[in-house]
Amino acid sequence: MTTLDGINVKDIVKVERTSVHSHITGLGLNHRFEAEYVANGMVGQMAARQAAGIIVKMIQEGKIAGRALLVTGEPGAGKTAIAIAISKELGKDTPFVSIVASEIYSSEINKTEALTQAFRRALGIQIKEETEVLEGEVISLEVDRSASGMGPKVRGNWVENCGLSNF
Numbered sequence: 001m002t003t004l005d006g007i008n009v010k011d012i013v014k015v016e017r018t019s020v021h022s023h024i025t026g027l028g029l030n031h032r033f034e035a036e037y038v039a040n041g042m043v044g045q046m047a048a049r050q051a052a053g054i055i056v057k058m059i060q061e062g063k064i065a066g067r068a069l070l071v072t073g074e075p076g077a078g079k080t081a082i083a084i085a086i087s088k089e090l091g092k093d094t095p096f097v098s099i100v101a102s103e104i105y106s107s108e109i110n111k112t113e114a115l116t117q118a119f120r121r122a123l124g125i126q127i128k129e130e131t132e133v134l135e136g137e138v139i140s141l142e143v144d145r146s147a148s149g150m151g152p153k154v155r156g157n158w159v160e161n162c163g164l165s166n167f
């Protein structure tokens with residue numbers, strides 16, 4: 001406890017956040033991949049939990065890499081709960097991040113950048129990006145579209161105060 005001008009201030013070392021999904025610790029499946037009625041904070045939704053268990057197995061066996069899983073249902077039916085349970089089953093090294101699709105569509109940045117930022121947030125990393133600013137008047141541009149399918153490369157010439165340069 002720290003004292004600040006006579007007021008006791010509780011030292012906060014670690015904050016355990018309680019969220020609407022804090023009770024979920026897994027899919028609650030037994031060793032035969034069958035859903036227990038109440039287990040790991042999950043209740044009911046047996047068929048959905050067993051189906052999610054199959055997805056977990058496929059991910060662990062590397063059979064679904066690079067694919068997406070679409071879970072549909074009424075509001076509050078437990079779609080997010082199932083998604084969180086899947087991430088819990090995959091272990092603490094599997095990050096979970098929530099994305100609001102409408103925010104991606106309405107944001108100023110493009111969708112790829114928004115998704116990249118979400119992935120970085122999920123991994124808890126920050127990458128310092130450096131931008132080179134070229135000042136001057138562009139006098140010619142050349143677009144190189146390679147046959148490899150990689151994005152086009154732009155080359156050009158510009159006039160700086162002290163002469164001609166290229167990039």
Ligand SMILES: Nc1ncnc2c1ncn2[C@@H]1O[C@H](COP(=O)(O)OP(=O)(O)OP(=O)(O)O)[C@@H](O)[C@H]1O
Pocket residue numbers: 020021024041042043044045073074075076077078079080081082
């Ligand atoms: N089978 C379940 N067992 C235990 N808790 C559940 C279950 N399904 C849902 N919940 C809980 O009920 C609440 C609502 O569920 P959730 O947010 O997952 O629904 P949703 O389908 O994702 O809703 P929305 O479409 O509105 O985003 C959450 O607190 C969630 O943890």
